[in-house]
Amino acid sequence: MDINSLKQKAKWVRKKSFQMQIKAKKGHLGGALSITDILVAIYYSGIFNLSHKKKKDPERDRIIFSKGHACLALYCVLADKGYFPKTELDKYGQNGTILGGHPDHFIPGVEVSSGSLGHGLGLGCGLALSAKLDEKNFLTLVILGDGECSEGSVWEAASFAAQQKLSNLIAIVDNNKVAATSFTKDFTGNSSMHMKWKSFGWNTIQIDGHNFKQIISAFKKLKQMKNSRPSIIVANTVKGKGISFMENDYHWHHGVPKGEQIQLAKKDLGLT
Amino acid sequence: MKKFLKSTTAYTDMRDAFFEELFQIALHDHDVILLHADQGAQTFQKFYSSLPKQIFNAGVAEQNMISVAGGLALSGKKVFVHAISTFITLRCYEQIKVDLSVMNLPVTIAGVGPGFTYGADGPTHHSNQDIAIMRAIPHMRILNATDFFNLAVFPHLTYSKPQLTYIRFEKGNFPDLYSSRIDSIPDGLAMLKPGKKFCFITTGTITHKAIDIAKNLKEKSDLDIAVIDIYQLKPLNEKILKKLIEPFEVVFTLEEHLSYGGLGTIVSDFLADHSIKTDFLRIGLPDGHCFIYGDRDYMHKQIGIASDQVIRKIDKFLRSR
Numbered sequence: 001m002d003i004n005s006l007k008q009k010a011k012w013v014r015k016k017s018f019q020m021q022i023k024a025k026k027g028h029l030g031g032a033l034s035i036t037d038i039l040v041a042i043y044y045s046g047i048f049n050l051s052h053k054k055k056k057d058p059e060r061d062r063i064i065f066s067k068g069h070a071c072l073a074l075y076c077v078l079a080d081k082g083y084f085p086k087t088e089l090d091k092y093g094q095n096g097t098i099l100g101g102h103p104d105h106f107i108p109g110v111e112v113s114s115g116s117l118g119h120g121l122g123l124g125c126g127l128a129l130s131a132k133l134d135e136k137n138f139l140t141l142v143i144l145g146d147g148e149c150s151e152g153s154v155w156e157a158a159s160f161a162a163q164q165k166l167s168n169l170i171a172i173v174d175n176n177k178v179a180a181t182s183f184t185k186d187f188t189g190n191s192s193m194h195m196k197w198k199s200f201g202w203n204t205i206q207i208d209g210h211n212f213k214q215i216i217s218a219f220k221k222l223k224q225m226k227n228s229r230p231s232i233i234v235a236n237t238v239k240g241k242g243i244s245f246m247e248n249d250y251h252w253h254h255g256v257p258k259g260e261q262i263q264l265a266k267k268d269l270g271l272t
Numbered sequence: 273m274k275k276f277l278k279s280t281t282a283y284t285d286m287r288d289a290f291f292e293e294l295f296q297i298a299l300h301d302h303d304v305i306l307l308h309a310d311q312g313a314q315t316f317q318k319f320y321s322s323l324p325k326q327i328f329n330a331g332v333a334e335q336n337m338i339s340v341a342g343g344l345a346l347s348g349k350k351v352f353v354h355a356i357s358t359f360i361t362l363r364c365y366e367q368i369k370v371d372l373s374v375m376n377l378p379v380t381i382a383g384v385g386p387g388f389t390y391g392a393d394g395p396t397h398h399s400n401q402d403i404a405i406m407r408a409i410p411h412m413r414i415l416n417a418t419d420f421f422n423l424a425v426f427p428h429l430t431y432s433k434p435q436l437t438y439i440r441f442e443k444g445n446f447p448d449l450y451s452s453r454i455d456s457i458p459d460g461l462a463m464l465k466p467g468k469k470f471c472f473i474t475t476g477t478i479t480h481k482a483i484d485i486a487k488n489l490k491e492k493s494d495l496d497i498a499v500i501d502i503y504q505l506k507p508l509n510e511k512i513l514k515k516l517i518e519p520f521e522v523v524f525t526l527e528e529h530l531s532y533g534g535l536g537t538i539v540s541d542f543l544a545d546h547s548i549k550t551d552f553l554r555i556g557l558p559d560g561h562c563f564i565y566g567d568r569d570y571m572h573k574q575i576g577i578a579s580d581q582v583i584r585k586i587d588k589f590l591r592s593r
Contacts, residue, residue, distance in 0.1 A: 104374075105374070105375050111346070112342075112346070112371075112375065113370065113374045113375055115370075116366060116370050118335075119339055119367065119370050119371055121339075122335070122336045122338070122339020122340050122342070122343065122367070122371070123339050123340075123342050123343040123346070123371055124343060125336070125339070125340045125343060126339065126340040126341060126342055126343015126344040126345070126346065126347070127343040127344075127346060127347055128343070129328075129340065129343070129344060130343065130344050130346075130347030130348075130349055131347070133305075133325055133349075134347070152335070153335040153336055153339065153367070156331075156333035156335055156336035157336045157339065157340075159331070159333070159336075160330060160331065160333065160336055160340065163331075164328070
């Protein structure tokens with residue numbers, strides 16, 4: 001898919017995520033909007049071995065969506081890619097839906113249950129280690145939040161991955177710098193995300209997480225990386241990207257727009 | 273179940289009984305993986321020299337070790353993880369819930385040092401609430417070793433019947449109770465001493481003390497107390513337990529664990545669920561942390577579960593009926 005098509009797809013994901021949140025009156029929209037472009041690039045660029053027809057294929061690449069609260073965007077992408085019917089999206093947040101507020105492993109296309117933060121990288125390490133042991137070629141991608149990187153378990157896994165030379169492991173930090181009740185730096189200080197990972201022995205790339213050219217270039221570069229290190233993409237993003245009043249505002253971590261805000265959001269998303 | 277059991281003199285340490293048997297299984301199945309949190313046992317050297325792709329030191333990082341185990345299990349590996357009991361249960365409790373139980377992955381968690389195994393090391397190393405919390409994890413099977421004969425069967429049990437499992441076992445050696453009962457170990461419990469009217473239900477190596485107390489009382493009084501050892505605490509073999517305790521008027525539980533949440537609670541739940549009306553006394557550890565340092569006998573004495581103190585509790589209870 002070319003870059004213009006990717007941009008169009010991302011626009012649709014943002015619109016649909018918003019509509020799902022409004023209908024359900026719940027959902028973590030801010031983080032879904034910040035990770036949207038990266039998810040679209042992963043699933044539509046053709047770089048990774050992913051298909052709803054291969055969801056049990058032992059050689060498929062594994063996507064671990066560790067920042068599970070941002071699942072609105074993930075659900076949209078998976079439904080659009082054919083993992084489950086798009087009609088399920090309209091049932092999000094309704095009684096009896098298969099799509100909960102955090103993704104569970106039984107949803108087609110979802111590899112592991114997530115929701116509690118700080119679990120995905122360790123699980124990803126286990127998958128990557130198994131691939132190495134079995135001499136399989138699949139890659140494991142783990143999508144983390146920058147707030148999530150406050151969890152100590154993330155750094156236990158970071159250390160393990162480097163020590164075990166898990167070069168088949170790629171992590172992506174959705175570095176939107178905004179958490180649930182404050183800016184991330186308010187509880188982590190001004191330390192550099194990129195330098196932290198570098199000091200743990202990882203290949204690191206910093207990109208604009210809303211620039212498809214940069215995202216795809218980073219994926220291609222890391223796929224061809226020949227050293228034995230795990231790799232991380234620190235993707236600088238904007239929480240609430242695409243809805244002007246939500247951008248960089250922690251109130252929209254899981255805030256739901258009301259009244260006039262809905263109209264403003266619709267205008268920003270091109271829904272009017 | 274394939275048997276790899278060795279002669280009665282083969283093991284001198286509980287840990288070797290477990291890991292030697294696991295090593296034999298791992299030799300035949302290269303999908304068996306052992307992760308440990310910088311914890312040692314003699315057999316580990318055999319793994320490192322003969323099966324280096326099947327053993328990994330995950331470092332002092334129990335949370336990550338459980339997550340890694342989950343990832344390996346997702347790929348079909350048969351994973352065993354090992355650390356000190358209290359660290360591999362409490363420290364990584366949410367990883368056990370989310371990364372293993374939620375996805376119902378059949379990882380075996382092997383913890384060394386239940387109760388006061390590390391008594392002199394202080395309350396950070398005491399493992400007195402692990403049964404209570406592991407019991408609250410859905411899908412979790414809990415096995416508690418009594419001697420190296422039943423312990424040696426446990427890795428075969430979890431390998432042949434895969435399920436998320438917590439196994440707790442001691443360091444050192446304990447007298448033989450199960451060499452003649454190997455074939456019935458999948459039952460999960462056994463009556464080790466018959467009795468009349470009164471019955472001890474125990475778990476783990478404190479079972480040896482219960483047998484000593486029962487024998488002592490039989491010699492010195494008219495009390496003939498039976499001893500039932502439950503080494504599979506979850507799921508409980510209710511059918512056999514119901515049959516075994518039927519003849520008894522009084523049931524005592526004895527455990528080296530908090531007197532609530534562990535064996536005593538498991539048995540009281542069982543009695544309530546089946547409307548079994550019997551006099552019942554739980555003997556275990558009181559609510560609190562233990563800041564007494566010494567060997568096991570010394571600690572039991574200080575905390576109130578030395579043999580003579582247990583006998584006094586029984587006597588007081590029987591007189592109050």
